[in-house]
Amino acid sequence: MTTYTLTSIAALSAKNAVLRVVGDIHGLLRFPFADPETLEGALTPTDLATAQIKLTQGGAGGVLALLCEEVFGY
Amino acid sequence: MARLEQAIIMSREAQVADTALFRKDLPKSGCYSALDIGVRLTNDDTVVEDKDFLDVIKHISLVCNGNDYRVHISGKDLFKHYWMKHGRPMPYNWTEVASTGVNEVWFRLEFGRYLGDDQFGLDLSRFNNVQVQIDYDCTKMGTAGTHFTTGTFAVTLIAHQFPYARRPSFRGMMGVREFYTGTTAASGDLVQDLPTANLITALAVSCVEDGVADGTDITDIRIGKNNFSEIWLDGKWYNFAAMQNAALDVREEDFTLVASNGDDKSTHLTNIKNIIVLSPDMTVNATGVYANHFIAGTAVGNYVTLAGDTLTVTVT
Numbered sequence: 368m369t370t371y372t373l374t375s376i377a378a379l380s381a382k383n384a385v386l387r388v389v390g391d392i393h394g395l396l397r398f399p400f401a402d403p404e405t406l407e408g409a410l411t412p413t414d415l416a417t418a419q420i421k422l423t424q425g426g427a428g429g430v431l432a433l434l435c436e437e438v439f440g441y
Numbered sequence: 442m443a444r445l446e447q448a449i450i451m452s453r454e455a456q457v458a459d460t461a462l463f464r465k466d467l468p469k470s471g472c473y474s475a476l477d478i479g480v481r482l483t484n485d486d487t488v489v490e491d492k493d494f495l496d497v498i499k500h501i502s503l504v505c506n507g508n509d510y511r512v513h514i515s516g517k518d519l520f521k522h523y524w525m526k527h528g529r530p531m532p533y534n535w536t537e538v539a540s541t542g543v544n545e546v547w548f549r550l551e552f553g554r555y556l557g558d559d560q561f562g563l564d565l566s567r568f569n570n571v572q573v574q575i576d577y578d579c580t581k582m583g584t585a586g587t588h589f590t591t592g593t594f595a596v597t598l599i600a601h602q603f604p605y606a607r608r609p610s611f612r613g614m615m616g617v618r619e620f621y622t623g624t625t626a627a628s629g630d631l632v633q634d635l636p637t638a639n640l641i642t643a644l645a646v647s648c649v650e651d652g653v654a655d656g657t658d659i660t661d662i663r664i665g666k667n668n669f670s671e672i673w674l675d676g677k678w679y680n681f682a683a684m685q686n687a688a689l690d691v692r693e694e695d696f697t698l699v700a701s702n703g704d705d706k707s708t709h710l711t712n713i714k715n716i717i718v719l720s721p722d723m724t725v726n727a728t729g730v731y732a733n734h735f736i737a738g739t740a741v742g743n744y745v746t747l748a749g750d751t752l753t754v755t756v757t
Contacts, residue, residue, distance in 0.1 A: 372755045374730075379720075379749030381488065382734045383538070384700035386745065387717040389693045390710035391686040393743040394649035394657045395521040398664065398674055398681075401642035403554055410641040414666060418635040420644065421663040422625075429625035429658030432518055434645040435636055439511060440613040441567055 394429075409438065443607040445474055445557055450598035453481065456577075457592055459585050463575040465598060472603040472611065473563040476503075476550045479532075479597035482579055482589050484542040488699040489588040491706055494535060494544040495520055496581040497594075502574040503550060503563075503616065511563075511616035512550050518647045519548050521709060522617065525645070528690040536697040544582070552614045556601055559609035573598065615642070625650075625658040635664075651707050652744040655679065682712070700736055704747045713740035718747065729756035 401409035410418060420433065448471075456463060467473075478501060482494065498516025505511055514522070524530040531549055536542035552563040565571050577594060585591040603609060621633050625648065635641065644664065648657045657678055665672035686692065694710050700720070720734035736749035 370757045372757065373752060374755050375751075375753040377751050377753075378702035379734055379736060379747075379751055380701045381699050382701075382720050382736075382749075382751070383722040384698045384718055384720045384734075384736055384747075384749075386696040386698050386700075386706060386738065386747075387693055387715075388696075388708050388710050388713050388738075388740070388745060389715040390708075390713035390740075391682055391692070392521050392525055392689070393709050393711040395518065395525055395645060395647045396662070396678065396681045396685060397522065397525045397643060397645040398662075399643040400673070401640075406554070406640070406642060410635070412637050412639070415635050415637040415641065416666075417668070418637075418664070418666040419669070420633050420635060420646075421661075421669065422631045422633075422646065422648075422659050423661035424625045424627070424629055424631060424658055425660040426650065426653065426658035427625060427627040429648045429650040431621070431623045431625055431631075431659070432515065432619050432647040433621040433633060434514060434518060434522065434617055434647065435620055435641050436615065436617045436643040436645075437511075437636070437638075438561070438613050438615055438640040438642060440639075441564065441611060 406438065443557070443559070443603050443609070445601045446604055448600040448602050450600055452597050453595040455592055455595045459579040459591055459594060461577065463577060463596060465573045467565055467571045467573065470566040471600065472608040473565070473600050474553050474556050474558060474603065475601040476573070477547060477599040477601070478550065478573070478575070479545065479547045480575070480577070481543055481545045481593070481595045482582060483593040484536065484539055484544070485586060485588055485590045486539055487587045488537055488539045489583045490537060490699070490704060492582045493707060494546060494582065497577050497579055499576040499578055501548060504572045504574055505568045506570055510618060511614065513618045515619070516548065520546060521647070522645055523549055524689070525685065528688060530691060537699045538697055539699065542697065554615070560612050561615055562609070562611045563614050564611050651742065653742045655711065655742065700747050700749060702747065702749050706745045706747070708743050708745060711743045713745065716740060716745055730754070731756065
């Protein structure tokens, strides 16, 4: 008969492992204004003349970046 | 629609410097729908723990005529922006394995509405000079010669271009740029003007803080004009996050770790719903002694903290 004897338990140390996490993208939101095909709804320079974004801050130390997707004419 | 060609501009070209501003002039003519950028770095003998390869890429830029930045964005934001826009990430390999492990990630600069768009794209002949710039710092992965192998930062550039004989006449091109960067304060509103020179098709807000519950320090976002007498968008971060992430095709991220009990690992996901950790490293010796590794993880924000034991079993 085979006998299995637990001889030790030690804290894991430097062993290969694979990690998979499932969740939401960390700290990024994207707000499309334009139809992706026709670009209808894009914010024009006329709209943008007085356009602003307001962020309410709820904690210090967050690394912040504001990004825009633009269309450049030739 | 013309069949696009994939032109290899450079292939895994290793850079001598571990910290530098990489510059590559693009050809003088050609019509690009997109440009793929792949970067790699080889690990060295000492395991690098809880470092993010995306931090190495401080900025990726497309600079026209010397000072006209059509793309300017950090590697971390570009990776996540593509993921959010298309529902899946570009290819990546995050590994902590010493010596043989190679961290790799790809980015795509999109100049049209979609690949093969004949209305919008990058027409190189319209500029005197178009340069790709990658501002990188490999020391974000640790110490040269210890954690990463010096001189192994390598760059690949692949252009998705229209055939020379079937070049379209583009109306314009698209780009994505940072227009503000900073650090959040404990409270109060931050108001910024939007750029006014060009059509804007989308805006994005990036705000990260590692290891905090929601992974961000912004609670509310409002976009409008005329001192917000006209409002285009107004809401809570957590509501926008739920709505936008629900549309993703890929919501998981994979890592290869060298794990110890109590290790932290920062990921590019937050609100983590599921953690799977497995060790393929079981050992058996001739006398029938088995070492089995059991690991679990708990998450706070984008941090996963590992807890694990090695159980040794003798078989007689």
